[in-house]
Amino acid sequence: MGGKLFRNVSFLSATLSFFILLGIFVILFHYAQDAMHTFGWDFLRIDQWEPGEDDEGGMFGGVIPIVGTLLTTLIAMVIAVPLSMGIAIFLTEIAHKNLVKPVGVAIELLAAIPSIIYGMWGLFYFAPIIQHTFGGNGVGLLTAGIVLAIMIIPFMAAITRDAMNTTPPVLKESAYAMGATTFDVVKDVVMPYAKGGIIGSIILALGRALGETMAVAFLIGSVLKFPSKITDPTTSIPVLLANNFSEAQDLELSSMYLLALLLFVVSFIIISLAKFYFLGRSAK
Amino acid sequence: MSTQPLSQFETTKETTEETTKQKDVMRVESLTYTYPGAPKPSLHAIDLPIRRNKITALIGPSGCGKSTLLRAMNRIHDLYPGNHYEGRILLATPEGREMEDILEIKKENDLIRLRQRVGMIFQKPTPFPMTIFENVAYGLKLSGMKNKSDIEERVVTALQGSAIWKETKDRLHESAMGLSGGQQQRLCIARAVALKPEVLLFDEPTSALDPISTGAIEELIAELKKEVSIAIVTHNMQQASRLSDYTAFMYIGDLIEYNKTSKIFLNPDQKLTEDYITGRFG
Numbered sequence: 048m049g050g051k052l053f054r055n056v057s058f059l060s061a062t063l064s065f066f067i068l069l070g071i072f073v074i075l076f077h078y079a080q081d082a083m084h085t086f087g088w089d090f091l092r093i094d095q096w097e098p099g100e101d102d103e104g105g106m107f108g109g110v111i112p113i114v115g116t117l118l119t120t121l122i123a124m125v126i127a128v129p130l131s132m133g134i135a136i137f138l139t140e141i142a143h144k145n146l147v148k149p150v151g152v153a154i155e156l157l158a159a160i161p162s163i164i165y166g167m168w169g170l171f172y173f174a175p176i177i178q179h180t181f182g183g184n185g186v187g188l189l190t191a192g193i194v195l196a197i198m199i200i201p202f203m204a205a206i207t208r209d210a211m212n213t214t215p216p217v218l219k220e221s222a223y224a225m226g227a228t229t230f231d232v233v234k235d236v237v238m239p240y241a242k243g244g245i246i247g248s249i250i251l252a253l254g255r256a257l258g259e260t261m262a263v264a265f266l267i268g269s270v271l272k273f274p275s276k277i278t279d280p281t282t283s284i285p286v287l288l289a290n291n292f293s294e295a296q297d298l299e300l301s302s303m304y305l306l307a308l309l310l311f312v313v314s315f316i317i318i319s320l321a322k323f324y325f326l327g328r329s330a331k
Numbered sequence: 332m333s334t335q336p337l338s339q340f341e342t343t344k345e346t347t348e349e350t351t352k353q354k355d356v357m358r359v360e361s362l363t364y365t366y367p368g369a370p371k372p373s374l375h376a377i378d379l380p381i382r383r384n385k386i387t388a389l390i391g392p393s394g395c396g397k398s399t400l401l402r403a404m405n406r407i408h409d410l411y412p413g414n415h416y417e418g419r420i421l422l423a424t425p426e427g428r429e430m431e432d433i434l435e436i437k438k439e440n441d442l443i444r445l446r447q448r449v450g451m452i453f454q455k456p457t458p459f460p461m462t463i464f465e466n467v468a469y470g471l472k473l474s475g476m477k478n479k480s481d482i483e484e485r486v487v488t489a490l491q492g493s494a495i496w497k498e499t500k501d502r503l504h505e506s507a508m509g510l511s512g513g514q515q516q517r518l519c520i521a522r523a524v525a526l527k528p529e530v531l532l533f534d535e536p537t538s539a540l541d542p543i544s545t546g547a548i549e550e551l552i553a554e555l556k557k558e559v560s561i562a563i564v565t566h567n568m569q570q571a572s573r574l575s576d577y578t579a580f581m582y583i584g585d586l587i588e589y590n591k592t593s594k595i596f597l598n599p600d601q602k603l604t605e606d607y608i609t610g611r612f613g
Contacts, residue, residue: 143412217453221519224407224451225470225526226443235469239460 075308081301082107090305096271096287098299107302109284109309111271115188116283116310118274119263120256122192127200127256128249134200135207136233139214151208158201166265169194174266183278184268191266191283195259199252206251210244211237250321254314260285284310353423353430356530356560357381357404357449360419364403367413373399376418377586379579381530383423386552386561388575388592390568392607395581397564401532404562405449406433406442422449425529447474450523454535456515458507463499466507466518470526485525492558493521494551513544520551524559531555533563537570549574568608572596580604 082090086108093108134154138147173194174185181189214237222232238245268280269290282290284306295303358381364374374396381387381404389397399408408414421430422445433449436442447470459466467486476482490496495517499510507518516536523531533552537545552561553574565571571578571592578595580588580603588595588604599605606612 215455215457217455218457218459220407220410221451221453221457222459222469223410224405224446224453225522226447226473228439228443231473235461236459242460 072308072311075304075311078301079305079308081298082305085298086302090302094271094273096291096299096302098295105298107299109302109306111273112282112284112287112306113309114273115267115281116257116285118188118281119191119195119267119283120253122188122277123195123199123256124249124253126193126196127203127252130196131200131203131207131248131252132245134204135211136237138204138208139211140229140233140237151205154201154204154208158205162198162259162261163265165194165198166262169262170265177278181278183276184280186266186268187278187280188267188274189277191263194262194266195256198259198262199256202255203248203252206248207241207245210241210248213244214240247321250317254317254321257317258285258310258314260289264289353427354383355380355421355430356383356423356427357562358419358421358430359400359404360421362400362403362416362418362420364399364408364417365415366399366408367411372415373584374403375584377581379586379589381560381562382577383427383560384556384558385576386556386563386574387577387579388571389562389564389579389581390566390571390607391581391587392612393566394583396584397579397581398534399584400581401451401534401562401564404433404530404532405446405451406436407446407451409442423529443473447526448528449530449532450526450528451532451534452516452519452523452536455539456512456519458510458515458518461507462504463507463510463518464503467522467525470522474526489521489525490518492524492555493517494547494554495521511544513540513547516540516544516548517551520548520555524555528559530560530562533561533565535564535566538566545570568596580607582607 086093090107090109091113092110093106094110095106095108096111097106099105138151142150169190170186174190177183177187177190177193178185183189218236218240219232222236227235263283264286267283267286269282269286270280271282271287272280274281288303288307291299291303359377359379362374362377363372365372377396377400379387379400389400391397402408403416404420416434418434419432420434422433423430425448433445436445459469461469464486467489468482471482471485476485487496490499495514498514499518502509507515510518516539520531520536536552537548540548549570552563555561563571563575565574575592577589578592579586580595580599580601582603588599588601590600595604596608599608
């Protein structure tokens, strides 16, 4: 009796998440129809976001926020991947064991800091440093990319470390027993062994970087303009959505749904890839 | 329960053909070893010779220190800092006339060279995540060999010498993970043999394998002693008696008795050894 109830409740909880996912997709798709019909594939080419007179019609296109999103994410990944690998290798293979615990905990705590704090810190403290060093206005692609990197490093480093820790000690020992150095062991044994987990962590971090709103909203400048150099301000999909939602109606709102749908689909594909890699690893 | 003095070991009649070379390729002398952070030593004043081109078996109940002793002999313990060694572990120089103390080695480069001279095979097969060929070539590349045809020749010779050539010659460039457990273990032996070590240390090499694979590995080890001197830790008493020329019995960090294998198994001097051999404990 109780068993059956429990079964049904847990079944409901499990299927609910599936329906929420499906529901979000359907709603996005439904409200994006207007914009899809109006602009079609041109939505990916139009570099304007202009409501028409009296809030009727207008020209809306996603290319600038899409490019902005991709560029900030690219900058973040270029910085974060090598640093995260370095941290993970240090923690698994090099650091003295008295150091592993505190550094590990610090990294996990960094991953738990709310993104708005990174945004504030980035805007008030970090942006002036960037302005001083690289010129520009302080806010822009580079600042957003670097702070985004700082945000995803702990996350990526922690998962990569866990993946590397699954390398059986005896496998490492047998490499050492053949005269390998720590560098050889990391390169030839640990990295190949943990490959699935490492790729998974990169893809998960990528998903997070693509969707990050708050910190980027502080730092990217929120200007609807193609950046011509790395310190230029521009905008990204989540930032444009967050800034314009309160006043948008009709076609603009529909265009925003379309933009959201694009982000949703890209993130969904990326997370699915990550899952695929993680599953591939556990199946081995 | 006193440890036998080393001099007694020397009374065994052993004719060495090569009088210029030391009879022992390795000699552990009053080795006391303490694990990092451990309050008491795990090995107490161990004396043990490893005879050239012979198989020396280390037997004893779990936790007696036989693996600990083996792992001191290529200093693989040093991967985990904070160990403490006392005593000496002598290794014959490649020419074989003199002996040097491997516990004196400080530099990482010299430790790496030591581990190439004193190879080790582990309990579980440990193929690296690469192809069969790369697994065997790996140590050669680490040791600085560059010439492709030299490497290839050494790999083939090692695979042939480790009785795994027939099974692998058509799939050299497939992943080593696809081999069976017994094949993987022979591959690991080939990998160690390719470096032409002077000593091979086997740490329970067959305990994770089925009887048929075990038989193949034992045959291989018996064959290998023509080229290399061997120390093997085993839980399997039959294996020790079948395979080894000398046997050392250890108990709770002490070496209780060392002698020719036939003597240990038929007529041991110590009561404790006899009890263990006959299965009264352990």
